[in-house]
Amino acid sequence: MTDGEINQLADTVRQTAFEIHKFHRHGHLEKIYENALVHRLRKLGLHVEQQFPITVFDDDGTVLGDYFVDLLVERQLVVEIKAADCIANAHIAQVLGYLRSSRFEHGLLINFGAERFQIRKLKLDAI
Secondary structure, three states, X not given: OOHHHHHHHHHHHHHHHHHHHHHHOXXXXXXXXXXXXXXXXXXOOOOEEEEEXXXXXXXXXXXXXXXXXXXXXXXXXXXXXXXXXXXXXXXXHHHHHHHHHHOOOEEEEEEOOOOOOEEEEEEOOOO
C-alpha cells in the first residue's frame, strides 16, 4: 500500500471510530468499542482481524512472547483501542512497540474513554 492509500484507510477508520464515539459516547469497556469498530469496518467491506497475534523475538531469534493487537485492518494498519481518561505516553509506547515487533509501519491509537474523542496516528519509519 502506498502512503496515500494507508492515509486514506486511516481516515476511514478515524471517521468510523468518531461516529461510534458520537453514538455510544464514553463509559463502555474497550471490548464494546472494539466490537463496534470491527462491525462497522466490516460493513464497509474492509478486512479486519481482531486480537491479531504478534510474536516478539530477541536479536538471536529467541521467542520472547506474544502480543495481541486489538485490530489489524487490511493487513496493513495496526489499531489499538483504549477506554481511558486520556491518551498516555505508555499507550503511545505500546503501539510503537507493536509496530516494531510486527514490522508494520502504521498504527492508530484510539481512545474512546475521554469525553472528547482522541486519536493518534503513529508511523514507524525505521523498520
